Amino acid sequence: MIKARTIVIIWSWQRSGLGEGEWKVAGSSHLEDRLVCLDRPASPAAVETLKKVLTDYSRDEGEVMLFLHRHHGYFQDHLKDFLHLPLDDSHGLVRCFLFGEGADEIYLTTNARGLLGTSGTFTANMMFEGQQVGLSAVADPERRELKSAHFNHVWQVYRQALRRRIYELKEDLLGCLAQALPTTVFAPGEVYQVLNKPEHRMLLLRLLSFVGRIRKRSDLAREIRTFEQENNRTLTFDDCGIQLETAHGTAAAEQYALLAAYVLRNILARGGDVSLLELREKFEELLLQISGLTYHS
Amino acid sequence: MKIVLLVEGGRKAPTALFSQSEQWGVELRPTPVAGTDWKTALEDAYAVMLLVPTWGANAYLSPVTLWQQYLQMEAPSKRLILASFESSFQHANHLDLLRLTDYSAQWWEDCQPIDHMQELPPVVGVDLSEKLQRFFAGHGQDSIVAVLSRIRLVVQMASRELRKMQTPYEEIYSDLVEPAELGQKWREWRNRWINYYPLFEHTPIASSLKQIAKQTDGVEPWMAAGGQDAAPLHDGSILEILNRVREQLQQIENQYVVQKLSHTYR
Numbered sequence: 001m002i003k004a005r006t007i008v009i010i011w012s013w014q015r016s017g018l019g020e021g022e023w024k025v026a027g028s029s030h031l032e033d034r035l036v037c038l039d040r041p042a043s044p045a046a047v048e049t050l051k052k053v054l055t056d057y058s059r060d061e062g063e064v065m066l067f068l069h070r071h072h073g074y075f076q077d078h079l080k081d082f083l084h085l086p087l088d089d090s091h092g093l094v095r096c097f098l099f100g101e102g103a104d105e106i107y108l109t110t111n112a113r114g115l116l117g118t119s120g121t122f123t124a125n126m127m128f129e130g131q132q133v134g135l136s137a138v139a140d141p142e143r144r145e146l147k148s149a150h151f152n153h154v155w156q157v158y159r160q161a162l163r164r165r166i167y168e169l170k171e172d173l174l175g176c177l178a179q180a181l182p183t184t185v186f187a188p189g190e191v192y193q194v195l196n197k198p199e200h201r202m203l204l205l206r207l208l209s210f211v212g213r214i215r216k217r218s219d220l221a222r223e224i225r226t227f228e229q230e231n232n233r234t235l236t237f238d239d240c241g242i243q244l245e246t247a248h249g250t251a252a253a254e255q256y257a258l259l260a261a262y263v264l265r266n267i268l269a270r271g272g273d274v275s276l277l278e279l280r281e282k283f284e285e286l287l288l289q290i291s292g293l294t295y296h297s
Numbered sequence: 298m299k300i301v302l303l304v305e306g307g308r309k310a311p312t313a314l315f316s317q318s319e320q321w322g323v324e325l326r327p328t329p330v331a332g333t334d335w336k337t338a339l340e341d342a343y344a345v346m347l348l349v350p351t352w353g354a355n356a357y358l359s360p361v362t363l364w365q366q367y368l369q370m371e372a373p374s375k376r377l378i379l380a381s382f383e384s385s386f387q388h389a390n391h392l393d394l395l396r397l398t399d400y401s402a403q404w405w406e407d408c409q410p411i412d413h414m415q416e417l418p419p420v421v422g423v424d425l426s427e428k429l430q431r432f433f434a435g436h437g438q439d440s441i442v443a444v445l446s447r448i449r450l451v452v453q454m455a456s457r458e459l460r461k462m463q464t465p466y467e468e469i470y471s472d473l474v475e476p477a478e479l480g481q482k483w484r485e486w487r488n489r490w491i492n493y494y495p496l497f498e499h500t501p502i503a504s505s506l507k508q509i510a511k512q513t514d515g516v517e518p519w520m521a522a523g524g525q526d527a528a529p530l531h532d533g534s535i536l537e538i539l540n541r542v543r544e545q546l547q548q549i550e551n552q553y554v555v556q557k558l559s560h561t562y563r
Contacts, residue, residue, distance in 0.1 A: 133484065181395075280384060294357075294421050295357065
């Protein structure tokens with residue numbers, strides 16, 4: 001049986017006139033796939049509606065991805081509401097993501113096979129080497145059908161999102177600290193001194209986000225968002241431990257906890273030496289627990 | 298001293314790698330591959346070292362198969378060495394950057410030349426060999442070559458009408474060029490091009506793609522205007538550019554895509 005795949009996106013759909021509603025995915029092999037557009041600012045009532053939406057669409061092992069627009073007032077705590085929905089085994093997996101400010105892979109302006117265009121649409125114009133290029137995720141506007149390549153790409157990218165983001169953090173962190181080679185063991189506080197340099201600011205913020213040390217609406221949260229916009233990349237790890245547990249099980253959450261504790265104690269505080277080999281091993285152990293490919297070619 | 302061309306691939310190799318290499322009798326030369334100088338430099342080199350995965354277009358990329366194919370064709374006696382932070386990468390030609398002191402001058406001697414190299418395990422990152430295949434064959438009729446061929450066909454026919462048959466351009470434009478919607482077709486081509494071009498910055502085809510990008514920039518205004526101006530058709534400049542681009546793309550396709558397919562079928 002083909003499992004239904006549903007993407008639910010809370011965004012400014014009313015602004016463009018597309019409005020709320022369902023879109024199908026073009027192609028006979030995608031009869032069970034759909035995208036649901038909702039335009040509900042965060043409120044207790046909206047959260048209840050979304051819980052019902054997630055419950056309905058995840059029936060019969062259907063998989064659901066929920067994308068919450070930050071400007072609609074959603075933040076990390078909302079993820080917990082949805083990820084901890086008490087669903088029985090007949091329901092498929094539910095994944096939730098926060099997005100916003102045009103910096104995520106779901107946007108056409110960031111990723112040519114994305115879905116969201118400008119102002120509540122599925123189309124966007126962007127400049128490439130001085131030329132304007134039109135991008136669209138719509139296959140047939142009359143039938144409200146989206147291009148399967150775009151739907152599939154976004155689905156794959158977000159399915160692998162955490163694994164990819166953790167892998168990239170590992171590579172970037174080791175790449176940065178390897179500049180001190182042949183030293184592979186740093187005395188307490190030394191790694192923090194390196195990361196605290198202005199040129200490594202973005203890396204430090206990513207690490208802080210990874211271990212859950214960036215509070216919502218804080219200056220650090222704003223700062224990392226600015227980096228995301230400037231770099232057209234998602235750099236934050238919203239509730240990494242919970243997401244890992246929901247999507248990849250307890251073993252993944254445990255490995256994450258071990259790595260996060262090591263980072264908190266030895267990198268972000270002066271608890272002990274930092275060994276690059278140990279740090280790498282902890283990242284690799286965690287990545288081993290996260291199934292799937294890191295990248296979708 | 299062994300000369301090794303180092304392709305850093307959008308990343309920065311650890312400085313200790315250079316000093317340590319010197320101790321092994323290896324001169325590591327950081328080598329940009331956007332130009333063609335590196336091809337001459339390769340003649341005197343012992344090996345090409347890739348820092349993998351490479352970084353580009355906001356993702357980690359694996360250009361390994363493309364490099365392997367290039368060296369197999371052009372310099373099979375050279376070595377392809379992969380340097381990375383992976384601890385589990387098991388191969389004679391892999392150098393673990395976090396364990397530099399475990400290596401010796403003998404290790405370099407033992408690296409396998411490309412024509413005797415054991416199969417490489419997969420490298421994490423977007424597989425650029427697959428990407429290239431899709432670039433040429435993706436979506437059948439909508440492949441980048443198919444889109445370009447349709448544009449070229451219209452230009453070729455219009456050019457022949459104008460130069461050989463001496464048909465007035467107003468007539469050619471209204472009967473052939475305008476209905477062909479060249480501006481629209483060109484946008485299609487550019488859309489596909491921008492998806493792919495930045496990915497190959499650190500591969501052996503980077504210089505060819507850069508040339509193609511430069512050449513297509515030259516026809517951009519004419520295409521964007523839907524081919525209204527007769528002059529570039531009359532002097533043959535548009536067709537000449539499109540022919541050159543097609544030729545270069547075909548060369549890349551034959552070298553990296555067709556060859557790969559025939560290997561797979563063997």
